[in-house]
Amino acid sequence: MPTLPLSANISILFTELPYLDRPAAARAVGFEYVESWWPFPGPIASAEQVNALIGALERAHVELSGLNFFAGDMPSGDRGIACRPDRQDELGSNTEQLVEIARRTGCRSFNLLYGQLDDRWSDAEQRDTAIRAVRTAATVLAEIDGIVLLEPLALGLNGAYPLVDGDDVVELLEGPLRSAPNVRLLFDLFHLGSNGVDLVAAAERLAPWIGHVQVADCPGRGEPGSGDLPIEETVATLVAAGYRGVIAAEYQPTGPTEQSLDWVDRLDVIDQSG
Template sequence: MLKFAANLSLLFAELPLPQRFAAAAAAGFPAVEIQFPYDYPADVLATAAQAAGVQVILINVPAGDLMQGGAGLAGHPARVAEFAAALPVALAYAQALGARMVNVLPGRLPAGVSRAQALVVLAANLARAADYFRPFGIRVLCEPINDLDMPGLLLRTADELAALLADGNCCDVGMQVDLYHMARMQQDIPALLRRYLPAIAHIQFADAPGRGEPGSGALPLAQYFALLGELGYTGWCAAEYRPTARTQDTLHWLSELA
């Protein structure tokens, strides 16, 4: 049976972040993830998670100005020191929250830098992050993101990510695959899952094209989940969608798909 988690950066957003842990638990989620938890003290979030009895499975490493439209940190030759400085920040939160995975967003192509140069920097930063987190039992992931919602992204498909991770220095970096992003890039999702499942450490999902809850768009998510079950996927599937109504009113899929 698949395991479903709630992304607290998008779900239950009608509540302050510390209150979303209890809301997720009440809705039936045993685990949660957070994109960027850094606006709240780590101990405040850890206390809320523990009180709600939910497991925090993943957070993102700080990404600089990426979410504001900038190039971010991970693929920028002039921001290598900033990326290195983000790692202990992410570690402190991951340890406080008990997260065993951290995700590195690939960033946009910086002005004046070739894609080949940026990818070399990204690969080196991923290897550095993996080395940094490995002694703490925390795995580093990386995620391709569609360039329709976020133009200029360095990694847009699972194939592009897999090619980068083929570098021997990145061999223990896991793939994070968001079915929504791959659908937006018109990827063959069943073929993608069959090909890359051994390397996929974490899956996220939303319906497409609107990034709403399952059933709000055109993706056959139930079929994808059935395939994951057939393939023996044992990781988490995290709901990272923008609810079209109150989150509690969009959770029909949880009992239907689980």
């Protein structure tokens, strides 16, 4: 059976350490890849901030396998700005810097959160705005062979976020985004499982559209094995259905991160040789 690379999301793992120390911590326990939410407070970081991030990755000898677009003020509850008519200039500027980081790191997968619906605009206007934003980002990233990821999020935890299962994303991919082949589904087991999705069935059915996979258990969003989700079976189904991308650990450890990794050995499709 093929083996898949494993990535650590350093925005949510190793949080017992300062952010720039986390790539080295990930490498010390065997991760060769890391991913991250947008790590800066605004859509544009200073050259010093970008250099510090890239320097931390290089010193740790890890590759950046995924990065989020700027998603607004996430600690205050924002979940993306793609659908917001008043924030498209921010997104455009952020995309330019994202490409700069991509060129310097080799990262080619980028999560663009749709955003929460706002009653200042109609749902249709916000959908059209989001579709234009995704198309624009996809066109820019196509120049570097990058992909845009669209992620469903858990109901009740993320405000009026309209993408709640894989079918919501596939409807866009087969409809208004059909002309953008480098837009894919981000299959996050925690978010989908929280929404009652049959993960094993969805993994088999949606595999052709999946560009990235993230794992965390439910309830609680802890490490695999801390909840009730069929994570091992779902990952095995993804591989059997043809998925060959990264499996990303994006969970909130129930203890120190290093002590939360026993689950890795139970996924025999994971390549963790480092």
